[in-house]
Amino acid sequence: MSGVKPEQIRNFCIIAHIDHGKSTLADRLLELTGLVESTEGRPQLLDDMDLERERGITIKAHAVTMDYQRPDGNKYVLNLIDTPGHVDFNYEVSRSLAACEGAVLLVDASQGVEAQTIANVYLALEYDLTIVPVINKMDLESARPDEVRLQIVDLIGCEPEEVLEISAKDGTGVPELIEAVVDTVPAPLTLLDDPLQLLIFDSIFDNYRGAIAYIRVVSGILKPGMNVFFHSTGGKYLVDEVGLLKLDRFAAKQLVSGEVGYIITGSKNVGETRVGDTIGDVANPLPEPLSGYREPKPMVYSGLFPADTDDYESLKDAMAKLKLNDASLQYEPETSGALGFGFRSGFLGLLHLEIVQERLEREYDLNLVCTVPNVKYRITMLSGEVLYIDNPAHLPPQPNIDTVEEPIVNAQIVTPPDFIGPIMQLSTERRGIYDNTEYLDPRRAVLHYKMPLAEIIYDFYDRLKSLSRGYASLDYEHSGWEITTMVKLDILLNGEVIDALSVLVHADKAYAWGRRVVDKLSKIIPRQMFEVAIQAAIHSHIIARATVRAMRKNVLAKCYGGDVTRKRKLLEKQKEGKKRMKMLGHVEVPQEAFLAILKSD
Amino acid sequence: MNEFALYIHYPFCIKRCHYCGFASAVYNRSQAVNYHKALLKEIAIQSRQQPWQDGTLRSIYFGGGTPSLMSSEAIIELLNVIRKSFTYPPEIEVTIEANPGASDRKRFNAFRKAGINRLSIGAQSFNDDELKLLGRIHSAKDIYTAVKKASSAGFNNISLDLIYGIPGQTVKSFLISVHRALDLNIQHLSTYALTIEEKTRFAQMINYGTLSQPDSDLAAEQYLELCKIMKQAGFYHYELTNFARPDYQSQHNWTYWRRIPYLGVGTAAHSFDGKRRFWNPRNTDQYIRRVNTPENGIEEELLTEYEELEEKVYLSLRTSDGLEMEIAQRISSSEAIEELLTNRFLKSRDNRLFVPEEKWLLLDEIVLKLLSSNKKF
Numbered sequence: 005m006s007g008v009k010p011e012q013i014r015n016f017c018i019i020a021h022i023d024h025g026k027s028t029l030a031d032r033l034l035e036l037t038g039l040v041e042s043t044e045g046r047p048q049l050l051d052d053m054d055l056e057r058e059r060g061i062t063i064k065a066h067a068v069t070m071d072y073q074r075p076d077g078n079k080y081v082l083n084l085i086d087t088p089g090h091v092d093f094n095y096e097v098s099r100s101l102a103a104c105e106g107a108v109l110l111v112d113a114s115q116g117v118e119a120q121t122i123a124n125v126y127l128a129l130e131y132d133l134t135i136v137p138v139i140n141k142m143d144l145e146s147a148r149p150d151e152v153r154l155q156i157v158d159l160i161g162c163e164p165e166e167v168l169e170i171s172a173k174d175g176t177g178v179p180e181l182i183e184a185v186v187d188t189v190p191a192p193l194t195l196l197d198d199p200l201q202l203l204i205f206d207s208i209f210d211n212y213r214g215a216i217a218y219i220r221v222v223s224g225i226l227k228p229g230m231n232v233f234f235h236s237t238g239g240k241y242l243v244d245e246v247g248l249l250k251l252d253r254f255a256a257k258q259l260v261s262g263e264v265g266y267i268i269t270g271s272k273n274v275g276e277t278r279v280g281d282t283i284g285d286v287a288n289p290l291p292e293p294l295s296g297y298r299e300p301k302p303m304v305y306s307g308l309f310p311a312d313t314d315d316y317e318s319l320k321d322a323m324a325k326l327k328l329n330d331a332s333l334q335y336e337p338e339t340s341g342a343l344g345f346g347f348r349s350g351f352l353g354l355l356h357l358e359i360v361q362e363r364l365e366r367e368y369d370l371n372l373v374c375t376v377p378n379v380k381y382r383i384t385m386l387s388g389e390v391l392y393i394d395n396p397a398h399l400p401p402q403p404n405i406d407t408v409e410e411p412i413v414n415a416q417i418v419t420p421p422d423f424i425g426p427i428m429q430l431s432t433e434r435r436g437i438y439d440n441t442e443y444l445d446p447r448r449a450v451l452h453y454k455m456p457l458a459e460i461i462y463d464f465y466d467r468l469k470s471l472s473r474g475y476a477s478l479d480y481e482h483s484g485w486e487i488t489t490m491v492k493l494d495i496l497l498n499g500e501v502i503d504a505l506s507v508l509v510h511a512d513k514a515y516a517w518g519r520r521v522v523d524k525l526s527k528i529i530p531r532q533m534f535e536v537a538i539q540a541a542i543h544s545h546i547i548a549r550a551t552v553r554a555m556r557k558n559v560l561a562k563c564y565g566g567d568v569t570r571k572r573k574l575l576e577k578q579k580e581g582k583k584r585m586k587m588l589g590h591v592e593v594p595q596e597a598f599l600a601i602l603k604s605d
Numbered sequence: 606m607n608e609f610a611l612y613i614h615y616p617f618c619i620k621r622c623h624y625c626g627f628a629s630a631v632y633n634r635s636q637a638v639n640y641h642k643a644l645l646k647e648i649a650i651q652s653r654q655q656p657w658q659d660g661t662l663r664s665i666y667f668g669g670g671t672p673s674l675m676s677s678e679a680i681i682e683l684l685n686v687i688r689k690s691f692t693y694p695p696e697i698e699v700t701i702e703a704n705p706g707a708s709d710r711k712r713f714n715a716f717r718k719a720g721i722n723r724l725s726i727g728a729q730s731f732n733d734d735e736l737k738l739l740g741r742i743h744s745a746k747d748i749y750t751a752v753k754k755a756s757s758a759g760f761n762n763i764s765l766d767l768i769y770g771i772p773g774q775t776v777k778s779f780l781i782s783v784h785r786a787l788d789l790n791i792q793h794l795s796t797y798a799l800t801i802e803e804k805t806r807f808a809q810m811i812n813y814g815t816l817s818q819p820d821s822d823l824a825a826e827q828y829l830e831l832c833k834i835m836k837q838a839g840f841y842h843y844e845l846t847n848f849a850r851p852d853y854q855s856q857h858n859w860t861y862w863r864r865i866p867y868l869g870v871g872t873a874a875h876s877f878d879g880k881r882r883f884w885n886p887r888n889t890d891q892y893i894r895r896v897n898t899p900e901n902g903i904e905e906e907l908l909t910e911y912e913e914l915e916e917k918v919y920l921s922l923r924t925s926d927g928l929e930m931e932i933a934q935r936i937s938s939s940e941a942i943e944e945l946l947t948n949r950f951l952k953s954r955d956n957r958l959f960v961p962e963e964k965w966l967l968l969d970e971i972v973l974k975l976l977s978s979n980k981k982f
Contacts, residue, residue: 532970533967533970533971555821555967555970556822556824557798557821557966558821558970559845559965559967559969560800560969566612566860566861566867566869566874566875566876566877567873567884568861568875568877568882568916568920569884569906572915572916575915575919575969575972575973578969579973579977582973582977583977
């Protein structure tokens with residue numbers, strides 16, 4: 005590009021817990037490096053989506069290139085790569101970290117080190133990143149820097165005096181922080197003469213330009229006009245444009261080893277520009293891609309249906325558009341007796357599911373119902389045929405099944421030793437098989453478990469967080485299949501099986517699940533004009549039952565002084581409320597019921 | 606247009622009741638004087654406007670607030686202006702609402718003499734504990750006295766209001782109130798299930814946890830018992846909340862349910878000219894200002910064809926008139942009507958639909974079923 009030399013480049017990310025001030029710090033960095041004058045009025049520039057600002061989490065990775073001149077006049081290029089922050093997106097985090105040489109560890113001066121931070125610090129250490137430890141929010145009265153400094157020293161083994169103290173809010177200490185990044189984060193390796201290798205750490209879809217990959221140039225020099233190929237798909241493309249990610253895209257003549265930027269090829273969809281994939285030079289290819297790439301692999305499946313069956317076509321369009329931006333989303337058409345036409349969809353995890361649902365509802369103005377998520381099962385029939393089932397409705401008749409296998413994961417739970425007892429209890433409840441415990445240091449243990457994925461997807465993470473007061477963190481990877489005894493549990497409303505509420509569940513848990521769902525539904529389903537019987541059944545054998553008594557009164561009797569208008573408005577309001585209801589059989593069920601039955605009380 | 610009703614609102618009370626969410630305020634003499642002048646002026650202005658100018662009054666109703674707080678001179682003056690401004694038959698129903706705690710014989714005599722022939726007394730309950738909880742200014746004994754004074758003043762068309770579904774009330778205590786009311790030889794009874802309105806003392810109490818939410822099951826039971834007793838007593842249940850002896854149904858009430866035009870004057874009063882609904886400001890000072898500067902425009906809504914149908918559905922089904930089948934068929938699906946008929950939430954007779962008395966408390970639910978069954982709307 006601008007003739008920048010690798011030794012002038014610093015690639016780094018910020019590791020922080022939710023609300024510890026990552027976005028505020030990013031805003032200050034943008035101001036101090038002169039990329040924006042002031043972020044006032046539009047704070048948290050890097051969190052693009054409203055959803056990200058509201059939830060305080062980063063869903064997609066972002067990057068921004070800043071020019072920095074040291075007091076001594078030397079010029080540097082700082083690339084800040086923002087990372088997503090949830091276990092569902094662990095893989096995406098690891099790809100962002102792999103694009104950096106350093107990480108700013110940002111810890112809230114009053115909250116101290118939190119679990120999510122620990123998990124990501126370990127990940128960063130795994131990639132040999134240099135950690136710049138920082139205590140933020142020094143302006144708070146409740147700041148307790150001495151304690152927090154000790155936690156940080158414990159966590160990364162640095163010297164106490166290396167820990168910087170800043171207030172991202174008022175800017176105190178931020179210039180020193182930038183200096184520290186320049187001083188301590190190593191410059192990227194100079195591999196200008198090696199064949200081209202680009203690491204994709206994110207990609208977005210642009211309506212005019214197609215798929216745009218955010219990349220780190222690991223080696224070589226990237227120029228427009230080159231022929232490049234994607235390792236995972238083999239797709240070959242001509243490079244249209246390369247450039248830097250300032251606040252907007254900023255085209256450049258070239259990107260050299262060590263730089264971070266974007267690349268636009270003729271590729272039309274993000275399914276080709278996969279996070280973690282390697283882009284190489286057709287003319288001078290390296291046979292091996294960069295390590296660490298994984299196929300986008302859904303872990304959790306759920307049916308997405310429009311609340312109003314007339315909205316199917318709009319949902320279809322919206323899914324197609326969202327998919328352009330989210331390569332990990334997979335879906336195919338599904339028909340439900342209760343909910344009509346929709347899509348069976350695969351997600352990275354429950355949070356990913358919730359995010360997709362929320363984005364579809366907000367960005368495409370849809371009203372959705374999503375069914376109870378489940379994992380994919382591998383079923384061997386007596387005939388020897390092998391099926392993969394991700395939808396309870398597709399389960400073949402029991403007598404024809406030989407074995408059912410479920411996905412198993414290796415789970416690592418990082419926790420302070422105090423919580424080991426309750427965590428082990430929880431893991432055993434969830435059919436976890438204990439492997440071993442490692443101590444990273446006296447204050448942190450790692451429990452290793454083999455666990456059915458089906459047990460993790462519901463509320464395992466939330467339970468883990470609550471019983472460890474937020475300290476424990478979880479990571480897992482798929483490790484294979486194991487035989488299981490699984491049954492299909494049906495829910496009946498006034499005697500009618502509601503297919504959308506059927507679940508695949510482990511035989512030992514069927515009763516508890518049935519009881520819980522029936523109780524939950526009896527609280528969520530409002531009283532109606534007739535009594536509603538809610539039943540849970542396995543093979544038409546009823547295992548749990550509850551009743552919602554008939555409603556006896558719903559009328560606004562008073563009509564003050566002829567105010568008929570108010571009556572009609574109240575009725576309209578009730579009518580709107582009914583629209584949030586789904587008719588299942590003859591019973592009105594609030595849409596929230598579908599997600600609510602997943603959450604523990 | 607021929608017939609219409611006239612409603613005159615009097616927004617002042619001695620004290621605000623704990624459940625009352627209506628436009629009322631504590632009596633203030635100078636405001637009341639200005640208000641009276643505004644009422645006279647509004648009546649005069651409206652009487653020169655269409656459609657009222659060419660119409661005939663079918664009923665006159667003084668509601669509130671507590672209109673029985675008005676002086677006899679004020680009432681007489683209002684009725685004089687009404688007489689001069691509108692035409693109406695000599696036997697027209699003229700009602701005034703009275704609070705048992707603000708009822709004196711002199712005033713009742715004057716009201717009667719001025720041409721008022723129907724009295725609606727806000728009894729609410731015959732149980733002193735319940736009255737106290739409701740924040741009423743009177744006791745059960747005051748109700749007897751008020752009715753007695755009214756009778757001796759010559760009123761022979763008296764209605765009482767009762768409230769049920771009061772937290773702490775039992776089926777029995779409510780039925781005692783019903784019997785006490787019947788013992789007074791009244792001609793008409795209005796009963797309301799307590800609803801908690803926003804910004805009332807009750808809403809606040811529920812918020813603080815010092816009052817429990819009204820129990821809809823209790824209210825339903827009270828209602829069913831009430832229906833039985835009233836039938837035995839020879840009263841006709843002509844509208845969800847109203848019972849009357851033969852020939853004593855309130856003409857004024859019917860105006861609302863049958864969508865007959867009405868002119869409302871005074872604070873927050875609503876009017877309907879057959880197509881358009883409009884209303885006065887909810888605040889009395891604003892109302893007075895508005896009357897004096899009529900160019901300031903009013904709040905109104907012009908009903909769409911659909912809204913008109915919608916109104917017909919929920920207003921007609923409140924009454925013993927029932928709803929024309931043809932209207933129901935236009936607004937809802939035949940499946941929905943059929944289902945409601947099969948499950949006896951509706952019955953049909955002479956090409957009309959009715960809500961059976963025992964299901965009337967589910968009216969909104971039934972109406973919603975009808976209104977949401979047609980995809981077109």
